[in-house]
Amino acid sequence: MLESPAETPRRESAPAAAWRLLRRHRTRICDAAMLIAILVAPISGLMTIGDVQIGINMGLYMILAVGLNVVVGYAGLLDLGYIAFYAIGSYTYALLASPQFDIHLPLLAVMPIAALVAGLFGMAFGAPTLRLRGDYLAIVTLGFGEIVQIVANNATGLTNGPQGIYDIDPASILGIQLDDVTGYYYLIVAVGIVVVWSISRLSRSSVGRAWEAIREDEEAARAAGIDTTRMKLLAFMIGAMVAGLVGPIFAAQQAFVSPVSFSLDQSILVLAMVILGGMGNIRGVLLGAAILTLVPELLRSTAAARFVVVGAVMTLVMILRPGGLLPRRGPAPLAEIDRPALGSAVPAAQPFVPE
Amino acid sequence: MTRGLTREFGGLTAVNGVDLDVREGDITGVIGPNGAGKSTLFSMLAGALRPTRGEIAFRGHSIAGGDEQRAVQRGLARTFQSTRLFPQLTTRENVLIGCSPHLSVNPLKVLLATRRVRAEERAAQARTDELLAYLDVAHLAHRRASELAYGDQRRVAIARALATQPTLLLLDEPAAGMNEEETAALRDLLLRLRGERGVSLLIVEHDMPLVMGICDQITVLDHGEQIASGNATTIQNDPRVMEAYLGSGASRASRRQRRVRRLVGG
Numbered sequence: 110m111l112e113s114p115a116e117t118p119r120r121e122s123a124p125a126a127a128w129r130l131l132r133r134h135r136t137r138i139c140d141a142a143m144l145i146a147i148l149v150a151p152i153s154g155l156m157t158i159g160d161v162q163i164g165i166n167m168g169l170y171m172i173l174a175v176g177l178n179v180v181v182g183y184a185g186l187l188d189l190g191y192i193a194f195y196a197i198g199s200y201t202y203a204l205l206a207s208p209q210f211d212i213h214l215p216l217l218a219v220m221p222i223a224a225l226v227a228g229l230f231g232m233a234f235g236a237p238t239l240r241l242r243g244d245y246l247a248i249v250t251l252g253f254g255e256i257v258q259i260v261a262n263n264a265t266g267l268t269n270g271p272q273g274i275y276d277i278d279p280a281s282i283l284g285i286q287l288d289d290v291t292g293y294y295y296l297i298v299a300v301g302i303v304v305v306w307s308i309s310r311l312s313r314s315s316v317g318r319a320w321e322a323i324r325e326d327e328e329a330a331r332a333a334g335i336d337t338t339r340m341k342l343l344a345f346m347i348g349a350m351v352a353g354l355v356g357p358i359f360a361a362q363q364a365f366v367s368p369v370s371f372s373l374d375q376s377i378l379v380l381a382m383v384i385l386g387g388m389g390n391i392r393g394v395l396l397g398a399a400i401l402t403l404v405p406e407l408l409r410s411t412a413a414a415r416f417v418v419v420g421a422v423m424t425l426v427m428i429l430r431p432g433g434l435l436p437r438r439g440p441a442p443l444a445e446i447d448r449p450a451l452g453s454a455v456p457a458a459q460p461f462v463p464e
Numbered sequence: 465m466t467r468g469l470t471r472e473f474g475g476l477t478a479v480n481g482v483d484l485d486v487r488e489g490d491i492t493g494v495i496g497p498n499g500a501g502k503s504t505l506f507s508m509l510a511g512a513l514r515p516t517r518g519e520i521a522f523r524g525h526s527i528a529g530g531d532e533q534r535a536v537q538r539g540l541a542r543t544f545q546s547t548r549l550f551p552q553l554t555t556r557e558n559v560l561i562g563c564s565p566h567l568s569v570n571p572l573k574v575l576l577a578t579r580r581v582r583a584e585e586r587a588a589q590a591r592t593d594e595l596l597a598y599l600d601v602a603h604l605a606h607r608r609a610s611e612l613a614y615g616d617q618r619r620v621a622i623a624r625a626l627a628t629q630p631t632l633l634l635l636d637e638p639a640a641g642m643n644e645e646e647t648a649a650l651r652d653l654l655l656r657l658r659g660e661r662g663v664s665l666l667i668v669e670h671d672m673p674l675v676m677g678i679c680d681q682i683t684v685l686d687h688g689e690q691i692a693s694g695n696a697t698t699i700q701n702d703p704r705v706m707e708a709y710l711g712s713g714a715s716r717a718s719r720r721q722r723r724v725r726r727l728v729g730g
Contacts, residue, residue, distance in 0.1 A: 325550035334565035
């Protein structure tokens, strides 16, 4: 990423150079600072057990939002039943690690199984429906979310119906039981890092480009040689797998699952996080999830009024920043605009066009 | 290339039994008055529309399945009448997406960045930069497609189609909405594409001087029927073509003209 000598200002003072470096790497610095804060917070003594529990909920929602962002933000498929895949993941653990059938598999073994099961459901559901567009797909996904909840409520032999499944095994990793919230917190941070890394890597690859092409113009994407059906199915599956992967952590930490946790408003909440933060931007989506878990908590003392406040905040953000808090592409970094593309004779003065 | 190609919409026969031959290295033109079935023919050739009857063969393979993506893999690219760029993506990303047929989208391989994936990606990036320079849009590489001037959008659309590495490029009214100067530039570009990159071209176009000027073979459609094909001179002198374009009066006029000429000559 070295700039050619012609573009660097000729003489520069040391602080100015440092400032420029800081500016150029500001996103990387912010990311590192956030990560350190996340890692240190629970052991800093500044957080109560309750705070760490909020951190756990926040982390779970962040991961869900990143997963839904693949479907909605990248591929542009409106999914209103996303929480169903979280339910499938949670119930997979509940069934494989509880007295329900007296099976007791460890969490780390169940997580990939749950992701796979959710992914298969995603594929089975997506294959016949992804040909639908926009609103039609949204309604069908809405139906899917409802079906999963209804099955959980009524298949009493399997899911114990509305009573839910109790006494789910706590997480144990390599034989060590995670019996306090801090353990779960770090487990979620670790899973979150893996998920965010994988998804952002995919999003910057040929896969992510294909998704974005489909979102922008499906017919043109097909003409560019993209197998749109396959790529849409892949987005749907990967989204489902992310939700399926973290479902078991939720089930293990609660030690209890019931259909109530997977209602439509949960799907809508995760979708709101994606849209508020900025569709198609992982940082934005994480921020959206953080805000929509934290704000209601901070306003807990105001009881029901907090939902009014949250609603007002969301409306305001959408009016002022329709692309979300961190839109998909902010103003391109200066370095990127100034750097001439390979082998082209760029006129000396390229006007900087703010977006 | 096509044999008896027919497409019906309900009771309407939009294209009826068209036999079109595209020779490698040629610039082939398809013309016809409005509603002649040009766009329907184009969509079928691009694999976007399944023919009701008839065959489309491309380099020994049948591509009449209405499978656009496979047609692209076989080396058949298209542009759209309206440019249809991806508006929120940059010029460079638009062209890079054109490289899709040559990139693996296996998520596991991509995540692990296998050697092949990295090599493919490098090749795609290099090809993109080369095409941006070739079509003179390199200075717009990091602009959003929606911000580009119309003429630039057109060139980016051609770059995106070329990125799929086609042997035959289908152009849907490439000169629509262009002024004379832009059309002249387009004409040079198309000739260069054939000459320098060895791409065969098939153009569906309204602009007569452009088609007559650069096409080796021209096919004329009217009401879904193929009324003439041949080189520019043949077409220009075909009475049925004149009739289709100027109405029966014109052909009567031309017949009268010829009669007059014969009389004068005799």
